[in-house]
Amino acid sequence: MGSLRPFWGFVLVLWIVVAGGAAPLLAEDEIPxxxxxxxxxxxxxxxxxVLxxxxxxxxxxxxxxxxxxxxxxxxKSGIAHFLEHLMFKxxxxxxxxEFSAIVAKNGGQENAFTSQDYTAYFQNVSVDKLPLFMEMEADRMSNLALTxxxxxxxxxxxxxxxxxxTDNNPNALFGEQFDAAQFLAHPYGTPVIGWRHELEKLTTQDAIDWYNTYYAPNNAILIVAGDVKADEVFALAEKYYGPIPAREIPKRERVQEPPQLAKRVVEMKDKRVRQPSWxxxxLxxxxxxxxxxxxxxxxxxxQILGGGVTSRxxxxxxxxxxxxxxAGAYYSSGSYDKSTFVVYGSPTPDHSLDDVEAAVQAIIKDVIENGVTEQELTRAKKRMLADAVYARDSIRGAANIFGSALASGETIEQIVNWPKHISDVTPEEIQKAAQQVFDERQSVVGRLLPEDAKS
Known part of the structure; x- marks a missing residue:
């Protein structure tokens, strides 16, 4: 059980693409x-x-x-993650x-996780045990008992x-401060696990209220992947989940970001830091x-900027x-609301954070002014293809892709057509996207240093 930042950008790149590349790699009708x-x-x-x-x-x-x-x-920060734990009670x-004991007794594996946009529960089991675990999961969707x-x-x-x-990890503490600076108003600036002073005040009634408000079939997605037939899964779902009544679910309305007009700099020093980072x-x-x-x-x-040792x-x-x-870069596209594009690096002992920042900014400036090359584009798509071909062997990986995307507001069509959309990306589109996203006014610079370091 754990808490997660939105991770669909990572999962998407790693798992889903089965055909990518510049035009010479695959013709449109050859994209599998x-x-x-x-x-x-x-x-x-x-x-x-069903997959x-x-x-x-x-x-x-x-x-x-x-x-x-x-x-x-x-x-009430932390209540979503707290309820995730309580679902096993x-x-x-x-x-x-007893839920976990039955899973273990039947040779299965289970866990759960919470992100900013969804909460998920899963079991990996032999196919003959599917009805049993579906029955138990449906039971705790409607009959959780909290005292x-x-x-x-x-x-x-x-x-x-x-x-x-978090509290014993300076990198995690810094991450909380950094996120809070990035999101001026949106709740993505609050950690998934919650602020300690608010966690300490959560009550049994808070958990019951959260469960009664959001844990309902019409606010859930069931993903079943593996050695099953869709019609049989649909029948089992109807048997076990079908009798659970729908509830009125609050409309998902969150405080949105105001215009971000000023670059922010967050610097934190901690005696536990051994390696400075930038x-x-x-946004x-x-x-x-x-x-x-x-x-x-x-x-x-x-991928071009931060995808492995050949990245820029x-x-x-x-x-x-x-x-x-x-050093590298990553883009987490898989969130319900605005996300972030991040570049980062840690200096060698004879260099500074300023050296790292200047070098990364020079690369960004070059992309904005000159774009990327066809060779870089082709190599990036091939890399994404290779990662996905290797990774698609995981049944749970496929379930993760659909669950996280659908729970974050995407559609089946977007997921299925992702390979073609990636294969259609052009250098001109990348340059335009870079010019839009690398806006200093909508950015936060983070500097994590040892306690005795000079700023």
Whole structure:
């Protein structure tokens, strides 16, 4: 169980593309399709997606709720992640911990995670156990039983998790400060795990209210991937999830960002820091944007700038000039609202954060003024293709792609047609996208330093 930042940009690039590249790589009618999803919606609003894969007698069963940390009410940060933990604390039929014990007894694996935009639960099991786990997951969708006796100790677990993963980690603490500076008003500036002073005040009733408000079939997506037939899965879904009544779900309305007019600089010093680091984040569109060409161009650009040892930033700063020990870029397109495009680097001992920043900014300036080459474009698409061909062997990976994308507001069509959209990206579109996203006024510079370092 854990909390996640939106990660669809990473997952998308890694998993989904099965045909990419500049025009010479594949003709339009030769672009294969990795997924052939079968989709239905039950009368109670539950969307069911089946991804058939008959290579092994196993299945991944996932339920994604279209609610995450960014949907929390003021003063209640962390409740989405807290409820994720509490979903394992029993129902009217199962005692606390019994759900996990049954999964283990049947040789399955399970976990759950929370992001800003969704909360997901999954089991990897042999295909013959699918009805059992579907029955149990449907049970806790509608019959979760929470008491002070089970909630109180779990809150202590969450507080300890925050201590271990965030409060004792200067990089994590800095990340919270950095995100809060990037998002002036939007709740993406609040950490998924929550602020400690608000976590400490969460109650059993807060958890019950969250569950009763958002955990309903018409606010969920069921993804089943593996050695199954779609019609049989649809019948099982109707049997176990179908009787759960729909609820009125609040419309997803979040505070949106005001115009960002000033570059911000966040500097933090901590005695636990051994390696200084620099980053710069730019406000960027998400995959839900109407301008799909711009989003896809940014995805390819992130590969050109930061995709491995041959990328522009890494090869220049780390390999050729030896300014940095690590450097790169990434773009997380998979969020419901505005996302970010990030460049970063850590200097070698004989260089400074200023050296890293100047070198990265020179590369960005060159892309803005001169664009990228056809060779870079072709290499980036081939890299994305190679990663996906290797990664598509994971059944859970396929389920993750569809679940995270659909829960973040994308459509089946967008997911299925992603390979073609990537293959259509041109150098001109990439240059235009770079000119739009690399706006200093909508950026944050972050500097993380040892306590005794000079600024």
């Amino acid at each position: 399709t990795l997924f052939d999803p079968k989709v239905t919606t039950l009368d109670n609003g539950l969307e069911v997606v 058939e894969d008959h290579r092994a007698p196993i299945v991944t069963h996932m339920v994604w709720y279209k609610v995450g940390a960014a949907d929390e009410n003021p003063l 029993g129902t009217d039929k199962l005692a606390p911990g 002070d006796e089970t909630v109180g100790p779990e809150l202590n677990v969450i507080l300890e998790e925050r201590s271990q993963r 980053r710069q984040s730019y 960027a569109p998400s995959a839900r944007s109407e301008d799909q060409k711009n989003v896809r161009a940014l995805e390819v650009l992130s 930033i890494y090869s220049d700063l780390v390999v050729d000039r030896k300014i940095a020990t690590s």
